[in-house]
Amino acid sequence: MSSISEPVNLVSVNTAPERAKRLIGILINDVKDKYNIVHAGNSDTIEGVKPLLESIQPPPGILFCASMWTPEQQQQIQQIARETVPGIRTAAIPTGLQVERGPDAVVEFLKEKIDDVMAGRT
Known part of the structure; x- marks a missing residue:
């Protein structure tokens, strides 16, 4: 666990907050040996999005857009995040993934992306 540093705050943008909390909780648990x-x-x-980002201290380092947003909305959300918190890392779950393939597919997508997100390659 020596490679794990200070906690990184993550925010989600999801019209189903309880589902977001549950799925991100699974992701966090699955990567806890690598990331805090x-x-x-x-x-x-x-x-x-902007008021939420501004209210969290220390500022969030990651923002995830859920799959219910259109690609245009996801782009808008990520732009707001980058303008509000310079250097924030963002990722968007492909539109429709939750509906088409279910929550397990969302968690798998996030697990596949988390190394790139944490390294700032998104």
Whole structure:
């Protein structure tokens, strides 16, 4: 566990906050041997992203967009995040993934992306 540093706050943007909390909780548990990630909050609206990001201290290092948003909305959410918290790492779950393949597919997608997200390659 010596490679794990200070906790990284993660926020989600999901219209189903309880599902977001549950799925990100699974991800956090699955990668806890590599990363110290804390789910610090969720916005269920695009308008709520900026105030949420501004309210969390230390500022979030990661933002995940859920799959219910269109690609255009995901782009808008990620842009708001980058303008509000310079250097924040973002990832968008492919639109429709939750509906088409279920929650396990979302968790698997996030687990496949987390190394790139943590390294800032997204």
